[in-house]
Amino acid sequence: MKRKNLLIFIIxxxxxFSLAKTASAATATWxxxxxxxxWSEAANWANDTIPETGSDVTFNVTSTKDSLVxxxxxxxxxxxxxxxxxxxxxxxxxxxxxxxxTPSFSQxxxxxxxxxxxxxxxxxxxxxxxxxxxxxxxxxxxxxxxxAGASGSTTPATRIATVAGLxxxxxxxxxxxxxxxxxxxxxxxxxxxxxxxxxxxxxxxxGYGYSIDGLTISATAVDAGxxxxxxTGAIIRNVGLTNVVISSTAAKVGALVGYNVAGTITNCYSTxxxxxxxxxxxxxxxRMDNISISNSYSTATVTETGTGANxxxxxxNFNSGTITNxxATGAVTSSGGVVGGFVGTNVSGTISNxxATGNVSxxxxxxxxxxxFAGSNxGTISNxxATGxxxxxxxxxxxxxxxxxxxSSGTISSSYSTGNVSAKRxxxxxxxxxxxxxxxxxxxxxxxxxxxxxVGGFVGNNAATISNxxATGxxxxxxxxxxxVGGFVGxxYNGVTIISNxxATGNVSSASHGVGGFVGxxxAGTITNxxxxxxxxxxxxxxxFVGEFGYDGLWPTISYSYSTGIPSGGDxxxxxxxxxxxxxxxxxxxxxxxxxxxxxxxxxxxxxGITGKxxxxxxxxxxxxxxSNNWDFSTPVWRIVPNITYPYxxxxxxxPIIIFGKNIIFGFNMIFKL
Numbered sequence: 001m002k003r004k005n006l007l008i009f010i011i012x013x014x015x016x017f018s019l020a021k022t023a024s025a026a027t028a029t030w031x032x033x034x035x036x037x038x039w040s041e042a043a044n045w046a047n048d049t050i051p052e053t054g055s056d057v058t059f060n061v062t063s064t065k066d067s068l069v070x071x072x073x074x075x076x077x078x079x080x081x082x083x084x085x086x087x088x089x090x091x092x093x094x095x096x097x098x099x100x101x102t103p104s105f106s107q108x109x110x111x112x113x114x115x116x117x118x119x120x121x122x123x124x125x126x127x128x129x130x131x132x133x134x135x136x137x138x139x140x141x142x143x144x145x146x147x148a149g150a151s152g153s154t155t156p157a158t159r160i161a162t163v164a165g166l167x168x169x170x171x172x173x174x175x176x177x178x179x180x181x182x183x184x185x186x187x188x189x190x191x192x193x194x195x196x197x198x199x200x201x202x203x204x205x206x207g208y209g210y211s212i213d214g215l216t217i218s219a220t221a222v223d224a225g226x227x228x229x230x231x232t233g234a235i236i237r238n239v240g241l242t243n244v245v246i247s248s249t250a251a252k253v254g255a256l257v258g259y260n261v262a263g264t265i266t267n268c269y270s271t272x273x274x275x276x277x278x279x280x281x282x283x284x285x286x287r288m289d290n291i292s293i294s295n296s297y298s299t300a301t302v303t304e305t306g307t308g309a310n311x312x313x314x315x316x317n318f319n320s321g322t323i324t325n326x327x328a329t330g331a332v333t334s335s336g337g338v339v340g341g342f343v344g345t346n347v348s349g350t351i352s353n354x355x356a357t358g359n360v361s362x363x364x365x366x367x368x369x370x371x372x373f374a375g376s377n378x379g380t381i382s383n384x385x386a387t388g389x390x391x392x393x394x395x396x397x398x399x400x401x402x403x404x405x406x407x408s409s410g411t412i413s414s415s416y417s418t419g420n421v422s423a424k425r426x427x428x429x430x431x432x433x434x435x436x437x438x439x440x441x442x443x444x445x446x447x448x449x450x451x452x453x454x455v456g457g458f459v460g461n462n463a464a465t466i467s468n469x470x471a472t473g474x475x476x477x478x479x480x481x482x483x484x485v486g487g488f489v490g491x492x493y494n495g496v497t498i499i500s501n502x503x504a505t506g507n508v509s510s511a512s513h514g515v516g517g518f519v520g521x522x523x524a525g526t527i528t529n530x531x532x533x534x535x536x537x538x539x540x541x542x543x544x545f546v547g548e549f550g551y552d553g554l555w556p557t558i559s560y561s562y563s564t565g566i567p568s569g570g571d572x573x574x575x576x577x578x579x580x581x582x583x584x585x586x587x588x589x590x591x592x593x594x595x596x597x598x599x600x601x602x603x604x605x606x607x608x609g610i611t612g613k614x615x616x617x618x619x620x621x622x623x624x625x626x627x628s629n630n631w632d633f634s635t636p637v638w639r640i641v642p643n644i645t646y647p648y649x650x651x652x653x654x655x656p657i658i659i660f661g662k663n664i665i666f667g668f669n670m671i672f673k674l
Contacts, residue, residue, distance in 0.1 A: 026078065028055045032065030037208045037238065040072035054078045054100045059110060061085035066238060068180070068208045069096045069124075076128065078102065082139055084109040089206060089237075091115060091157060093180040098128035105129060107136040107150055113157040114143025115178055118165045123156060142176055157204075166212065167192040169205070177205045179212075179239075186215045193217065193228040193258075200231030200261060207239035207268070215241055215255075215272075219248040223258035224276075225286065234263030244272035244300065251278040251308065252286035254316065255300055260288040270298045277306030279337075282316035282344070283330050291321040301330045301358075309337030309368065310344035312375070313358050319347045320379075329357045331388075336364035338375035338406070341388050346410070349379040359388040359419070367398035369406030369432065372419050376400075377408040384415045389446075392423035399425065400432035402460070403446045409436035409464075417444045420473070425452030425482070428460040428490065429473050438465040445472045447506070451479040456490035456520070457504050463494035468649075469502045474534075477510040485510040486520035486547070487534045495554065497525025501637065501649050505533045507565075513540040516547035516579065517565040523551035527558045529637050529649070532565060539570035543579035544591050544598070549607075550583030559587035559609075560631050560638075562618070564595045564646060573604035576612055581605030588629040592618050592646075619643050 028051035034043035042048045044067065051057050053075045059067070060083040071094040078100030082090070089111040098105070105126055116123040126134065126145050136149035143156040157176035160166055163183050169175075170192050195201030205227075215226060223229045226241060236256070244255045252259040255270035259280075270284050280287040283298030287310070298314050310317035313328030328342050338344045341356030356373050369375045372386030385404075392401050400407040401424075403417035408431050417430055426433045429444035433454075444458055454461040457471035466489075477485045484491035487504030504518050514521040517532030521541075532545050541547045544563030550556055563577055573579045576591035576598030586609030591601055593612040601610035617623045621640050624631035624647060631638055631647065638647045 026052060026055045028052075028057045029062055030057070030059045030065075030067060032063030032067070037066050037068045038070045038072070039067060040070050051075055051077050057081070059083065059086040059088070059090065064088045066090070066206065066208065068093050068178075070094055079104045079106070082107045082110045082112065084138055086110040089113065091178045091206065091208070092124040093159065093178070095124050095127050098126070103129055103133055105134045107139040107141060107147065109139045111140040111152075112142070113176060113178060114145060115157045115159045117159050117161070118168055169194050173199055173201045173203060175203045177203065179205070179207045179210045182210045183212045184214065186212055188216050189226070190217045190219055193219075193224065193226070195223075195227050195229040195231070197223060197229050197259070200229040200234070201227050202231045202234050204235040204237070205239065206237045209238050209240065211240040211242050213242045216245045217247070219253065220250060222250045222252050223286075224248040224250070224253040225256055225258040227257045228259070230257050230260040230263040232262040236263060236268060237266045239268040241270040242272065244270055244274065246272070246274045248276045249278065252280045254282040254284055254286040255298065257285045258287070260285055260291050262290050264291060265293045265296055267294070268296045270300050272300050273303070274300050275303040275305060277304070277308060279308040279310055280316040280344070281308070281311045283313045283328055285315045287317040287319070288315055288321060289319045293323045293326055295325045297327045297329070299329045302332045304334040304337060304339070307336055310375070311337055311339045312344040313341045313356050314343060316344045318343045318345060318349045321349050323349065323351045323354060325353045327355045327357070331358045332360045334362050336362065336367055338368050339370045340373055340375035340405070341371070341386050342373045344375045346374050346377045346379045346381065351379070351381045352383050354384045356386045357388055360390045362391070363393045365394060366396040367392050367394050369400040370423070371402045371405035371432070372417050374405040374408070377405045377410045377412065380411045381415060382413045386417045387419055389419040390421045390423070394424060397425070398423055400460075401427040402430055402432040403428070403444050404430045405432070407431070407433045407435060411437050412442060413440045415442045418446055420446045420449070422449045424450055426454045426460045428456040428458055429471050431459045433461040434459045434464045434466070436464050439467070439469055441468045443470045443472075447473040448475045450477050450482065452477070452482045453484055454490040454520070455482065455485045457487045457506050457508070458489060460490045462489045462492050462499070463497055465498045466502060467498075467500045471504045472506055474506040475508045477512065480511050482510065482512045483514040484520035485512070485514065485538070486516045486518055487532050487536075488518045488530070490520045492519050492522035492525050492527070492556070495524040499525070499527045499530060501529045503531045503533070503649065507534040507536070509537040511539065513538055513542075513570070514547040515542045517544045517563050518561070519546045521548040522546055522556050522558070524554040524556050526556070528560055530561045531647070532563045535566040535568070537569040540572045540574070541579040541604070542567045542569055542573070543575040543577055543603070544596050545577045545589070546579070548580040548582070549578050550581065552582070554583060556584040557587070558584070558589055560589070562590040562592070562647070564592040564618070566596050567598060574598070575603035576601050577610050578602040578607070579604065581607045586610050588624070588631060590618065590624070616643070618646055
């Protein structure tokens with residue numbers, strides 16, 4: 001009897017264990033960890049396990065990545081649940097069949113698309129369910145099985161699996177499209193451009209990571225690209241363009257979109273070449289207004305061959321909207337205009353977490369603004385960088401060239417550039433002309449070479465606010481008619497200008513006058529809590545910190561700042577801290593008499609508030625805190641390692657950057673994670 005009971009117990013235990021194991025194996029959650037969007041890729045599922053027959057499948061906040069039910073997925077599932085936290089799109093490239101005791105489809109979020117081919121036949125649907133087993137409390141559904149609780153329509157999406165199918169998209173511009181295969185040797189496409197100014201594309205196109213290869217367009221009309229003109233509400237996702245050859249003699253040309261008026265672009269890319277001879281030329285988009293681009297990139301080389309403006313590695317003319325988590329790596333070449341490695345012009349848009357690495361080169365008789373990241377910026381840029389060189393060659397005059405942006409009146413924060421800059425005038429390692437707005441927590445390491453006026457290691461011509469920033473590159477100006485050359489700023493001219501908590505360490509050399517380790521000429525504005533360490537060479541008005549200070553009728557100020565470099569060259573107005581004093585106020589400023597070999601702080605003119613100290617004294621905190629000096633070592637603004645370092649700005653090491661692995665720290669905040 002005991003043996004019989006034991007046998008029964010063992011049988012029951014095995015049965016229960018098997019049921020538990022089966023129940024566990026029958027649950028599958030999409031985690032989007034694979035390289036594709038396909039249901040048949042195991043890495044896209046939790047535990048890298050494809051849903052088994054009879055599985056309960058869930059899409060939730062674990063991953064909002066889009067997904068495609070492909071023909072290689074052959075299992076019949078029991079249920080599919082789209083929670084309200086899922087915001088992606090699921091499309092059918094094969095029937096999705098249900099089986100089991102309680103089959104069901106339940107939707108609270110996301111988008112679900114049943115599909116048919118371009119002829120409106122061969123549908124792929126949910127199968128094995130009754131209408132009562134398909135329910136929704138939210139989300140969007142396209143297809144004949146649309147439940148009452150979902151928005152959308154009973155019209156399914158259209159599958160694109162051939163080049164002919166892609167060519168036909170131009171004929172139905174408001175539909176939903178799903179690409180289900182790679183398209184090769186697409187060839188000449190100018191007759192099939194999707195959307196025009198009169199009838200823009202307003203539907204959606206999801207490429208699901210499949211490529212469109214060999215697209216060729218040679219256009220003479222505006223709005224050239226795979227999509228010519230994209231209108232309000234359009235969505236373009238997961239489209240990959242490879243080996244494009246796009247050219248146009250008219251405005252607004254890009255590999256993906258010529259003119260995006262109010263659509264959304266996500267997770268798209270382009271490779272190949274894009275060229276134009278008119279306005280708005282971009283590696284991905286020619287011009288964009290009030291839209292968003294995210295997680296997208298272009299490696300295409302971009303060339304502008306005419307007299308047009310607004311040329312960029314990713315976008316030519318960015319009027320408004322947002323760009324996030326995107327990049328451009330292609331070289332950008334132009335014969336003039338507003339040119340940038342990432343965007344040509346950012347009028348009022350917001351760009352974040354993006355970068356450009358391509359070299360930017362302009363050859364012209366006259367040039368406007370050129371930058372490694374943006375030609376011109378009137379919007380907001382943050383957490384972004386440029387590493388390409390910027391070169392301008394002109395037989396005439398040029399304005400505003402910078403390693404990051406040529407000109408900016410907007411806001412730039414937590415960004416940097418590393419490329420060398422070579423041009424003529426109004427040029428800086430980071431910004432050529434900062435005409436307004438602000439720059440915070442940014443830096444440049446590129447060398448700057450010019451042969452004209454207003455050349456700076458960080459900004460050439462400044463009329464705005466700069467804080468917590470630095471430049472380490474050398475600055476060289478070779479023209480005898482050039483002036484206002486500085487290690488940080490060339491010319492500081494506006495009364496509202498404030499430069500604070502910043503520094504320059506590169507050597508500065510000029511064939512003219514008004515040369516300073518920090519500023520060449522500051523006619524107006526405020527500089528505080530800053531320093532320079534580079535050696536300075538010029539023909540007059542040369543000093544460790546500022547070459548020329550003040551202007552008739554203006555009253556600039558410098559406070560709590562110092563210099564250590566050697567000023568040399570010429571035979572007039574060479575001072576340890578200041579070359580020429582005209583007007584203004586100095587408060588608690590210092591220069592190193594040992595390293596500079598200068599015994600006078602100002603060689604031409606006279607000002608209080610500038611004190612010379614030996615190197616030993618400059619490495620002693622008490623030097624900066626007697627009487628009315630009162631440098632802030634308490635908050636602190638400044639730190640010092642006694643007898644080892646000069647004062648350095650709070651949050652910096654004496655190097656003065658703190659680097660932990662791939663994290664670059666500036667101040668108390670991490671501003672880059674490389």
